[in-house]
Amino acid sequence: MLVTSRLQKFVERDGAAIATHFNGKELSYEQFYIRATRLAAYLQQQGYGKGDIVALVLQNSDDLLVSYYGVQLAGATVMPVNTKLAVPEIDYIFKHSEAKVLIYDEALASKVVATTHPFEERLVREGEATLEQVLSNEGLQYSAYSMDADEMAVVMYTSGTTGKPKGVMLSQRNIFEAAEIWTQSMRMTNEDRMYICTPLFHCAGLQVFAVPTLHVGGTVIISEAFSPATTLEDLVNTEATMFFGVPAMYTILLNRPDTKTLNFTKLRLFCYGAAPMPYEMVKKLKETFPHVRVQNLYGQTENSPAATSLLDEDALEKIGSVGKPLPKTAVRVVNTLGEEVPIGEVGEITVKGPQVMLGYLRNPEETSRTIQQGWLYSGDLGRFDDNGYLYIVDRKKDMINRGGENVYPIEVEDVLYQIPQILEAAVVGVPHEVYGEVPKAYVVLKEGEHISEEAILAYAFERLAKYKVPAEVAYLDELPRNASGKVLKHTLRPTT
Missing domain, CATH: 3.30.300.30 (ANL, C-terminal domain)
Incomplete structure (x- = not known):
């Protein structure tokens, strides 16, 4: 039930297989794991472990994924932070989480320096290269830590679109089960090459695509950011098999005049989420890439994120739907009393499954409001149709x-x-x-x-x-x- 143990399994099975591809550099599973264990050993040497939070203020890179695994291998809790937040927002997250260690990009130093939280330890990526010194230090000896599946492994702060960000506590069991759920739903194998240009500090890029890809022994192709000019060519040149984007990205790509002239023979799956995809856009996507399947994904940070998915065969027939519940997942639509509403009626979407969070960090009141009798109250309004397909009507607060x-x-x-x-x-x-x-x-x-x-x-x-x-x-x-x-x-x- 540990994603770290799963990673080690692929090192033992085929350590030469490629784990990550970033800016032309590839790391094999063995190289990736060794770098992660060196970070783990360093943190252990400094006295950090269970319950200690390590903040990552990193742009998309292979080092971000190495750090994600390395912190957990040490037995500590990893906290990816949204690098696009303003300084006061980042400082709030640092202080609220009481993070002890900071790993950050030199390019983001101006933001980090402007915060006031007193970290005990700081590692900078590039520049002084203190992070690289740790990751390449052959003298660091890792002592294996056996993390309990229900320990807090990851903290991810919500986007704060309606108020102060909340720290979502995810256990090893949560992220392991989410990886199991998504690899099954997206039929992922070790042959897959997942192209990620969305932020890895966000739950979708990290927990839905990067971790599940490594969970099956595939390759994560990391791009620093989405580019209207180069992303399509990158998909061809890197021989990507899967791509995730928000609808706005697909709109830009589909309006490029050369989209149909590029050779996408390796691509097998387009995934989309975060916002509704209009019928005309889905139709154009399928017409432009007839051999590529499409899949809509729905979830939120609080469920790791994994709730429902709309598969390719239903993409045009059930437009507007986010599909049916994922494996191991139950979904209900309820009224204000927590009672299921009849088919077709609108109510709040609730989710239950092994991927539902432990709760909100240092916020028991909000935790008790959001999780009731094992059900996660999503804050989304929705309805089921007669065939069991879920439709998001809107955010409860947006109505x-x-x-x-x-x-x-x-x-x-x-x-x-x-x-x-x-x-x-x-x-x-x-x-x-x-x-x-x-x-x-x-x-x-x-x-x-x-x-x-x-x-x-x-x-x-x-x-x-x-x-x-x-x-x-x-x-x-x-x-x-x-x-x-x-x-x-x-x-x-x-x-x-």
């Missing part, structure tokens, strides 16, 4: 109450996405003196396109009940997003 009528922004956004000129859309509630609040749409137009507010509203009136139609439309150059690609709707709402 708009217009004069007693519930308006679900996703429903309105789905209609706006059907307008050919619109690239992206987000709908939020804004104050209204009569109705309390009304929907307002923010749209991003495709390059070179024009459409008036009147035309957008006329289109919406033909397809939505009157109370769901936005009261106004605003135009943006881009939607505000967090590192995982989710739209930061709270920044679009009026502050007063």
